[in-house]
Amino acid sequence: MGDLIVALEIYGMGIIIAFLVAVMIKVLLFCIRYFERDNNSEKA
Amino acid sequence: MDLLNVFQGIGTLFVQDPNIVIGRLALTLVGIVLVYLGAKGTLEPLVMIPMGFGMVAANAGMLFLDANQVGNLIVSPLVSETTALVNILQINFLQPIYNLAFSNNLIACIVFMGVGILCDVGYVMAYPFTSMLIALCAELGTILTFPIATNLFGLPASQAAAASIVGTADGPMVLFSAMILAPEIFVSITVMAYLYLSLCYAGYPYLIRLLIPKQYRGLKVKTTVKHNITSKEKMIFSIVVCTVLCWLLPMAAPLLLSFFLGVAIRESGVTSYINMIESTFLYAATFFLGLMLGVLCDANTILNPTVLPLLILGFISLALSGIGGIGGGYLVYFINHRKFNPTIGIAGVSCVPSTAKIAQHEAAMVNKRVLILQFAMGACVCGVITSAILTGLYVAVIPML
Numbered sequence: 001m002g003d004l005i006v007a008l009e010i011y012g013m014g015i016i017i018a019f020l021v022a023v024m025i026k027v028l029l030f031c032i033r034y035f036e037r038d039n040n041s042e043k044a
Numbered sequence: 045m046d047l048l049n050v051f052q053g054i055g056t057l058f059v060q061d062p063n064i065v066i067g068r069l070a071l072t073l074v075g076i077v078l079v080y081l082g083a084k085g086t087l088e089p090l091v092m093i094p095m096g097f098g099m100v101a102a103n104a105g106m107l108f109l110d111a112n113q114v115g116n117l118i119v120s121p122l123v124s125e126t127t128a129l130v131n132i133l134q135i136n137f138l139q140p141i142y143n144l145a146f147s148n149n150l151i152a153c154i155v156f157m158g159v160g161i162l163c164d165v166g167y168v169m170a171y172p173f174t175s176m177l178i179a180l181c182a183e184l185g186t187i188l189t190f191p192i193a194t195n196l197f198g199l200p201a202s203q204a205a206a207a208s209i210v211g212t213a214d215g216p217m218v219l220f221s222a223m224i225l226a227p228e229i230f231v232s233i234t235v236m237a238y239l240y241l242s243l244c245y246a247g248y249p250y251l252i253r254l255l256i257p258k259q260y261r262g263l264k265v266k267t268t269v270k271h272n273i274t275s276k277e278k279m280i281f282s283i284v285v286c287t288v289l290c291w292l293l294p295m296a297a298p299l300l301l302s303f304f305l306g307v308a309i310r311e312s313g314v315t316s317y318i319n320m321i322e323s324t325f326l327y328a329a330t331f332f333l334g335l336m337l338g339v340l341c342d343a344n345t346i347l348n349p350t351v352l353p354l355l356i357l358g359f360i361s362l363a364l365s366g367i368g369g370i371g372g373g374y375l376v377y378f379i380n381h382r383k384f385n386p387t388i389g390i391a392g393v394s395c396v397p398s399t400a401k402i403a404q405h406e407a408a409m410v411n412k413r414v415l416i417l418q419f420a421m422g423a424c425v426c427g428v429i430t431s432a433i434l435t436g437l438y439v440a441v442i443p444m445l
Contacts, residue, residue: 003201004191006445007208010437011187017292017433018180018426021285022172028284029169032277 075099098338158326160306182392184368185211293436394427
């Protein structure tokens with residue numbers, strides 16, 4: 001039972017980190033596109 | 045003249061333990077079969093041809109090293125005492141490769157760098173949540189095998205964790221974790237893992253056909269992405285994610301560095317580096333990996349009592365991961381209001397790019413117009429990332445128990 005809990009704890013941490021990466025991707029894409037749009041409008 | 049002493053490959057068969065002799069003969073035969081299946085294309089030829097030859101030579105080419113010891117002049121994986129190691133480095137022709145490139149994971153990291161070069165992270169960035177969800181479901185084997193190994197097979201936590209990592213379906217990851225967590229079963233677990241990974245290619249299509257009815261396999265996927273992901277965005281992604289994951293999981297830093305460096309080099313467009321890694325490093329590392337796995341398959345190393353549980357656990361782990369991946373495919377199918385092909389789920393098992401190709405092949409067999417490869421590659425690349433995360437967690441957590 002203890003080992004199952006350890007495995008589930010590892011899985012839980014894995015899920016959190018994986019979704020953190022997914023959120024990071026979304027935030028990164030938003031920031032890159034936001035600043036690029038800003039730069040483009042300044043140039044125009 | 046004693047002919048058995050002249051032809052020692054045969055002569056040693058008469059003095060060894062009968063179980064070892066049967067093992068040697070069987071492994072020689074298996075080596076020949078692997079070469080045949082590799083050359084035929086049934087199994088991965090890049091690994092199987094050198095591996096088969098290695099198995100044949102290591103088991104057939106035994107000789108009397110001294111009065112009481114039988115071995116070969118290829119590699120001795122169990123030597124660890126410094127003086128003996130320095131001596132053996134000057135005798136066995138693959139010993140330098142084993143000690144300086146295989147057992148320290150250099151080969152695994154180079155293979156991982158090559159995987160990074162092959163991976164287009166654009167699909168992950170376009171569908172991060174979908175890809176991550178599938179990849180996490182496809183880690184079912186990595187998680188459930190651990191309690192099965194400790195409770196049903198009585199393995200210690202470190203060996204159970206090393207066996208669980210087989211469920212990531214990622215060869216370099218298995219090498220890496222086995223070397224850190226359970227060096228005593230490193231040889232048997234890596235050989236078994238690579239054998240199974242080759243068999244995945246043959247087995248997973250049947251699992252898909254068993255679990256996904258025909259009408260679902262041919263489904264088209266509705267795309268919603270408005271922007272293409274640029275190389276600049278992929279470069280920024282690779283360096284940011286590498287930094288964050290190295291902060292969180294320093295134990296997996298060599299693998300993370302190798303993978304994301306490969307991704308960054310691909311996106312940088314530096315063709316000399318891309319060619320060097322893709323054409324030279326990756327093939328050289330794969331060749332020596334196959335050869336090394338083959339020569340490590342000698343009967344003395346393989347025929348120990350730990351191998352049978354590992355064989356069963358490896359099978360359980362990969363089967364559970366495949367089932368979990370398909371379950372993930374169904375989950376996304378329902379979340380996306382039935383506008384998703386559940387076959388993509390198998391690609392969450394991160395055997396890049398084999399599982400993505402299997403998903404596309406199985407879908408195309410039902411509906412020739414369906415193109416799911418880009419989604420499958422997204423799940424596949426995410427599988428590599430989740431595998432690295434879980435391996436890093438196992439390597440960090442298990443020694444604390």
